[in-house]
Amino acid sequence: MVNDEVVLLDTYVSMFGMRVRIALAEKGIPFEYREENLRNKSPLLLEMNPVYKKIPVLIHNGKPICESLIIVQYIDVVWKDRPLLPSDPYQRAQARFWADYVDKIFFAGRKLWTTKGEEKESGKKELIEYLQVLEGELGNKPYFGGEIFGFVDVAFVPYYCWFYAYETCGNFSIEQYCPKLIAWGKRCMERESVSNSLADPHKIYEFVQLMKKRSKQDPITELEHRKKVVSDHFNGQVCTIAMLLVVSLWPLFTLPLWEVSPSLFHAVLSSAQFDLLRRDDIASADHEPGLIISTYDALLFRLSSLVAAKAMN
Template identity: 65%
Template sequence: MKMADEVILLDFWPSMFGMRVRIALAEKGIKYEYKEQDIFNKSPLLLEMNPIHKKIPVLIHNGKPVYEVWNDKSPLLPSDPYQRAHARFWADFVDKKVYDVSTKLLTTKGEELEVGKKEFFEIYKILEGELGDKPYFGGETFGFVDLSLITFYSWFHVYEVFGNINIEAECPKIIAWAKRCLQKETLANSLTDQKKVYEDVLRRKRSLE
């Protein structure tokens, strides 16, 4: 994308998937217009640009939806084919496993919640093993897997309160990694504050009671 091109992002501020796009755009230095969406009352533009899934985020480039913010030439993906495939594998792991175990902490109670907590930490300990002693998942620089996982950090306070857990006590490497990521200005400016996400989730839960 050229800087002069028109880029619009349709997004919902607490979305971990939307935050990924915001970080990727910031990392690439791409200017864009942000249009906040009500995911419970979807706009005609959102329905037009994403008629099948009807979900955010949607990136619009010169009037057309873009489904991949990054490509194989992106600095977020390794240039080596094996390393690139490895990064995509772990990003897929985050999308499927991390998302599923995180959702359980918010939607279950009692014995099911206890099982959910156990699964949550099992998944994060697998990720700690993959991270090892490296600063970032890909090595010395922030990359594709880091981008996939770091946006969940904005939801950690929500998970801790509703799941009655302490993530740092169980997975200190993950918290240290997250804090390292947040030293990057592009991330610090793109991630939503944990307390703000918690207050929004609490407000929505109360409105359903």
């Protein structure tokens, strides 16, 4: 397609955006890169992705495609040279399964700088377990697709440049647990499409430290930012901190006073704080799955938490 116009809305440290950059590079597709400020998203991003308001967004001849794995598959279908997905239907389904599994790393890994103590150790344990499962799938193959660098490699290798941040924040060595994955990552880095697309691991670590520092030193600004983020995901409704707290603390108002044990009270308050922080984390990282997108959904989530809490008391 000679006259294609391809624009990528992205941010440098995003592992999701890196997937798209690698796929475009593998196919030899020229594109215009536009860096997005996730704390002040451009009108173009909000127009092109009005539902999630997230990067990456690929704009192909004026038409937006959103969600990184969907974008990579779109690229593979439109530009057929150097296919990333296998032609066999079963192998294609397996590749999609493992590409989806890869994102479990995101949720476990981020606990290494957003939590402390036992929760942080739990996150580290989860991360190692997910990586070991992926290493088992890789086996002795050079790439997840066998001899050919393919879809699962594109989905997973952006996390390789985040390993330094995971290891530094978690004080452990991934190579100690998953030596084959490290060898695979180094092998992938020999490809220009990968080495030219991945972010500098030290820049990623600086980004992580900046997020931690910003949340500690500028709580008022962060609070306003959280309100804006939640408002965006409530379809533009005015969303106040009071609304968030009502949703989060609602279980305490539905119980007789004598049923509100100290442990339940502490759990709900902690959960309320978690709700506020989680929405900010969603915006900062712009990750793809796991959004609570309406007050109704949040209320149902809190009700289920109440049932579980009562069962434990």
